[in-house]
Structures are given as C-alpha cells and as structure tokens.
Amino acid sequence: TERSLVLVKPDGFARGLSGEVLRRIEAKGYTLAALAVTTPTREQLAEHYAEHEGKPFYEPLVEFMSSGQVTAVVIEGNRCIEGFRALAGATDPTAALPGTIRGDLGRDWGKKVQENIVHGSDSPESAAREIAIWFPGLAT
Numbered sequence: 016t017e018r019s020l021v022l023v024k025p026d027g028f029a030r031g032l033s034g035e036v037l038r039r040i041e042a043k044g045y046t047l048a049a050l051a052v053t054t055p056t057r058e059q060l061a062e063h064y065a066e067h068e069g070k071p072f073y074e075p076l077v078e079f080m081s082s083g084q085v086t087a088v089v090i091e092g093n094r095c096i097e098g099f100r101a102l103a104g105a106t107d108p109t110a111a112l113p114g115t116i117r118g119d120l121g122r123d124w125g126k127k128v129q130e131n132i133v134h135g136s137d138s139p140e141s142a143a144r145e146i147a148i149w150f151p152g153l154a155t
C-alpha cells in the first residue's frame with residue numbers, strides 16, 4: 016500500500032471545503048491514516064516547498080499558505096499518490112477538468128499565486144518527506 020500527504024489549503028479551509036475533499040477521498044476508496052487542523056509556519060512551508068525556492072510565485076505561495084488554517088491529511092491505499100492527483104485535477108483551477116476538486120470547486124481569483132484548494136504529494140519520495148514535515152510523530 017501507499018501513503019500520500021494531502022493539504023486542504025487556506026482557501027479551501029476558509030470556504031469550508033475540508034469535508035467535501037475528505038468525502039471525495041473516502042468515496043474513491045482511500046482511507047485516512049492521520050488528520051489535523053493547523054496553521055502552517057513559514058519554516059514548515061520552506062521545507063515543504065523547498066523545490067520552488069527562487070521561483071517568482073514562491074514568496075506569494077508561502078504568504079498564502081501561512082495566511083490561515085489548513086487541514087492536513089495522510090491518506091492510504093494502493094497508488095493513492097497518482098489517484099489523489101487525478102482527483103485534484105490540474106494545478107490551474109481554470110484549466111482543471113470538471114469532475115476534479117479544482118475543476119469543480121476552484122477558479123482564478125486574480126492573485127499572484129494560484130489558489131487551488133488542495134495539495135497532494137507527487138511521488139513516494141515527496142510523500143515520505145512531506146508526511147515527516149506535517150506529522151513528525153507518525154509511524155511509517
């Protein structure tokens with residue numbers, strides 16, 4: 016089996032979409048291994064988004080992600096990394112297909128950063144790294 020780190024970002028959390036995201040994850044057949052509501056620190060985000068440091072959207076991204084509460088979730092199931100990314104849809108919510116979380120629930124708000132409701136790990140290596148950031152105590 017496999018685990019992935021999912022975040023309901025501050026835009027999704029503020030809009031009350033945590034339940035809707037969890038509903039879609041469970042309806043797909045994945046299970047929840049850990050769940051928390053937290054306000055990300057800049058330190059956590061610097062680790063989480065290390066690969067994006069130096070890009071033009073990095074600073075707005077960290078500002079946005081530290082601006083409010085998020086729901087952090089570890090999901091579990093065969094191929095759930097790929098599966099959740101399919102559920103989430105394309106990064107740009109305008110381009111994301113209807114039927115996906117971003118396509119159904121997201122839009123362009125004219126901000127410097129794409130506010131796109133959710134994050135999902137993109138590889139087993141990222142998942143292990145990200146789960147350690149958001150759930151340091153969780154057994155592997």
Ligand code: ATP
Pocket residue numbers: 072076105106127128129130131133134135136137
């Ligand atoms: P995530 O990692 O959040 O699931 P992703 O893998 O689709 O999304 P990444 O390329 O890892 O996207 O970028 C991380 C986040 O940075 C995106 O989810 C989005 O919020 C923001 N972002 C990415 N590219 C841009 C861009 N060109 N302009 C503005 N914001 C962006």
